[in-house]
Amino acid sequence: MYMKILYFSLGYCTHDHRFLKSISDGGHEVFFVQLEGNQRLVESRPVPKNVTQVIWKGGREPFRWSNLAELTLDFRRLTREIKPDLIHAGPIQTCAFIAVLSGFSPILTMSWGFDLMDDVHRNKWWEWVTRYTLKRSTFFTSDANVTRDKAVIYGMNPEKTVVFPWGVDLEHFSPSTDHWSLNTDHFTLFCNRSWETRYGVDVLARAFVKAAQQNERMDMILLNGGSQSGHLRQILQNGGVLDRVTFGGQISQTDLPRWYHMADVYISPSHVDGSSVSLMEALACGLPCLVSDIPANKEWVVENENGWLFRDGDADHLAEKILAAISQRENLSQIGRASRWSAEMRADWKKNAEVLMNTYRSLMERN
Template identity: 35%
Template sequence: MRILYFSRDYTPHDHRFLAALAQTEHQVFYLRLENRGRAWENRPIPAGIEIIPWAGGQKEARFRDGLRLLLDLKRVIRDVKPDLIHAGPVQRSAFLAALTGFQPLVSMSWGYDLLVDAKRSHWWERATRYTLRHSAAFVGDCDTIRSKEKLADYYRAADLYVSASHSDGSSISLLEALACGTPVLLSDIPGNKEWVEEGDVGWLFGEGDAADLASSIVHALHGRADLPQMTQIIKGLSASFRLKCRYGRKKHCRYHPSPHGI
């Protein structure tokens, strides 16, 4: 099978998926929508993946570039002749792929696109609905199978969970850490600020700011005596969220129960 993997940029998520695809018998082609000027992932494209040159992938994609990119994407599809297109996030790469009319299209959500971008405006909502209606399948980013029991032990043994992500939706590992009562130190990207406010169950530092990250770790170390109290607060919040999920209306539940328990 010939697979065209079309993503917004090149991130650790993309490297993980491309590395897995490179181990299959399929012929995989990689198409990058834009280059936002930052190295999100330092590892090279996995061996065996063919990078496709096209009109995009050189700079940040703007709305005014849409028609030019759409026309060249159609050209790429004619040249590559993929059996399947795997594209995401929903309102960017997947939306552009949906506009070409190609099928089958597998749309990929990074989490943030559905939790935040879909609500940015009426236009973003329409783009989301159009893409999902024209997708043969819809998948979400998820980790490979892990030992849940051991993972919970690791979380509980840690004094602090640290995440320096540049881009993420609702991080599964963040929610797992909170469900296990572990205080957190997070980059201040929108997906993290959805769940954590400064000083309640952890701390935030400037995304991409190594000095701020270092000083925040030192601050947490100096305030280590406060961590057990944070743990108790987190456990109380987790129990409250589980009750709301079990007995309340699902649409009002923001925090889902952990498979690990507390």
């Protein structure tokens, strides 16, 4: 079934690229609308072929509530001119809210995780916007059960929801054949979460200081960046371990697997998450994963099976778990195989993207 899809997102990141490409590869006509444009540009690959980038009043600057009426009116104009069969929009309180206000239907509202696990709690206005949007959305999708359950709490009809992990390319993210024979001199931790408060990298920094003082052969790789850069470096500097940390910066998707292969354990100290794609990438690369015990992570990591859980926000407990992982190094290859199996069972983007296509078809049939 051919469809004309209007895909509405904050900017253009790796996740947007994968959705746009899957929609286009599925034979559908795709119109890509950005709310904030290059303000959130973190994807080096060009927009996929056969995707039409739409020029409108948005996409030039960060979203401001004072511009809501103007943006909504212009978005309504887009829907009249493009005449899409459906709109795929998210996050909830920005893109999906504007789509709902435009009066168009059907709308597939997609949670990005942080919108339901963090943004909804900002104040009463954000909570009201969340309820308003979900109650008026035709259908809802998210990548974790915890976000789906939150959506239902805020008014989404539970019978009009679908959950599927966004997944990864299992051929691109795969284990290194000689991984465990290469990493013998040092024990390397790896984290590529953004340096923002919600992702808890400062917790990891404090834990690394504590653990590194007890093990001289341990080092760490931190990728990405963010507003906590100065704070993180200060923690590491004061702890005397700054020289044992490699700062890799922003890494392209093409080169990213090589960085996973340098590590012995992947760590995600996030306080807020849906099904983390970086966690799925680590699992696919066959890495044992040490993650905070938030609900979304518990959907992926089973203690002593494919990794371990630590108490969210507890740097001391994380340090203990790091040292415990080092002490059982001989078991890490087995745990890594379990990680890869977890990814193969649930994180195959090729399979999971088909769930999205089926959701589109179902929406069209319902409509």
